[in-house]
Amino acid sequence: MGAQIKGRYEDVGREFGAVGRMKLAMLTKISSVKAEEIPDSAANLKLMDDAIAELRKTM
Amino acid sequence: MKISTKLIGLSVGCVVIVGGLAVTLVGELRTLSNGYNNLLEVEVRQAEAARVAQVDFKKQVQEWKDILLRGHNPDDLAKYTQQFHEQEAKVKAEAQALSGSVEEPATRQLLLDFLAADDTLSKKYEAAYSAYVNGKFDFKAADKMVRGQDRPPTDLFDKVVAQLTQLVEKRVAAQEAEAIRQRNTALFVAGALLLLVSLLGFVVVKGVLMRLGRLKAVSDRLAKADVEGLSIDISGNDEVGEFGQSLQGVAAAIEELLAIAAH
Numbered sequence: 001m002g003a004q005i006k007g008r009y010e011d012v013g014r015e016f017g018a019v020g021r022m023k024l025a026m027l028t029k030i031s032s033v034k035a036e037e038i039p040d041s042a043a044n045l046k047l048m049d050d051a052i053a054e055l056r057k058t059m
Numbered sequence: 060m061k062i063s064t065k066l067i068g069l070s071v072g073c074v075v076i077v078g079g080l081a082v083t084l085v086g087e088l089r090t091l092s093n094g095y096n097n098l099l100e101v102e103v104r105q106a107e108a109a110r111v112a113q114v115d116f117k118k119q120v121q122e123w124k125d126i127l128l129r130g131h132n133p134d135d136l137a138k139y140t141q142q143f144h145e146q147e148a149k150v151k152a153e154a155q156a157l158s159g160s161v162e163e164p165a166t167r168q169l170l171l172d173f174l175a176a177d178d179t180l181s182k183k184y185e186a187a188y189s190a191y192v193n194g195k196f197d198f199k200a201a202d203k204m205v206r207g208q209d210r211p212p213t214d215l216f217d218k219v220v221a222q223l224t225q226l227v228e229k230r231v232a233a234q235e236a237e238a239i240r241q242r243n244t245a246l247f248v249a250g251a252l253l254l255l256v257s258l259l260g261f262v263v264v265k266g267v268l269m270r271l272g273r274l275k276a277v278s279d280r281l282a283k284a285d286v287e288g289l290s291i292d293i294s295g296n297d298e299v300g301e302f303g304q305s306l307q308g309v310a311a312a313i314e315e316l317l318a319i320a321a322h
Contacts, residue, residue, distance in 0.1 A: 009315075018319045025315035029307040033318050 002035035008048045009035065016059050023059070027051035061297045065263050072259070076252045083248070087241045094237065098230050105161055106223040112153035113216050116177075119146035120209045123184060127198040130191065140188070147181060157219075166222045169215055176212040183208050270299045277306050286314045 009032040012020045025031045028051045030038065038044060122143035129135040154177065158170035183205050191201035270293055277291050289310055293303025 018316070021319060022312045022315050025311035026308040029304070029311045031311040031314035031318060033314050034311065 002038050002040055002044075004040040005030065005035040005038070005044060005048055006032055008045075008052060012052060012055065016055060020055055020059060023055055024048070024051055027054060062263075062267055062299065065297075069256070069260055069263060073256055076256060080245075080249055080252065084245055087245065091234070091238055091241060094234050098227070098234060101160075102223070102227045102230050105157060106220070106227045108153060108157055109216070109220045109223045112150055112157060113220050115146055115153060116150045116209075116213065116216055119143060119150055120213075122146050123205070126188070127191065127202055130198070131196040136192075143184075147184075151177060154216075161223070163222070163226060166219055166226070169219045169222065173212050173215040173219065176215055180205075180208055180212055267299060270295070270303075274299060274302060274306065277303070277310070281306065281309055281313060284313055284317065286310050286317065 009021055009024065012024050016023075021032065028047050030044070030047070122139055125139040126136065126143055129139060151174070154170055154174050158167055158174065161167045161170060187201045187204035190204060191198065194200055273293060277289065277293075280286070280289055291303055291307045291310060293300055293306075295303075
């Protein structure tokens, strides 16, 4: 479960580092640990993608 | 609903309730005041007028006695005759005015009976006066003609005064009962509204305090970075709910930081 969401975390980690991952968790309220427990639903993926877009604007 | 909106709503509710209560009380007081004014302007005034007429009637009888006692002197005869007729006219006018204003049928009938009895008495006084003046001021003979004749009108007017006084007492008692009823109603309504506002305030404050307590427990765990199995279940669209959502973000960030550190 949550493989795609976890993948988003890895992408953000590569792009923005640890701070980026923490901010992503802050914005989505889903940590990479939690990502393993939740499904890769369309809603969850959209939440992640919107947060990453927000990160790209601010970082 | 936001806490601020709830508190403003509660305050506005209190103001509206207090305002409404004040307006209602002013209205009730006005009704009560009008009742007392009406009582003073009608029943009390009538009872007072009846007492005045009662005294004037007794003065008229007294003037007649003055005529008999002192009428042998021409000056006194003229003086007391004039005073007697003045009192007589005054009593008639007062009784007629009263019979026109009194609405209570039994009392009005007593007044009409008094006027009729007074007319009869006036004729008897007139005859006795002629006999007195033409009979060389024989007061005994004149007195014999009218002796005890003032008793029936006196009794009738005493009854009028008693009935009007009783009517005033009844109206005062009714007004007092109405005042007590209105006071009790106002106290009951004010008490009920106060209880309602207190209950609403208690529910709002208790709800907020309970949720703030849960937030504090979450915040205490976050302060210790104890996020494992941490559940932040603070729902609602108010400020507390928004704070809970922010704490969810903080918890996720701490969890992510711990995960990064662990790798």
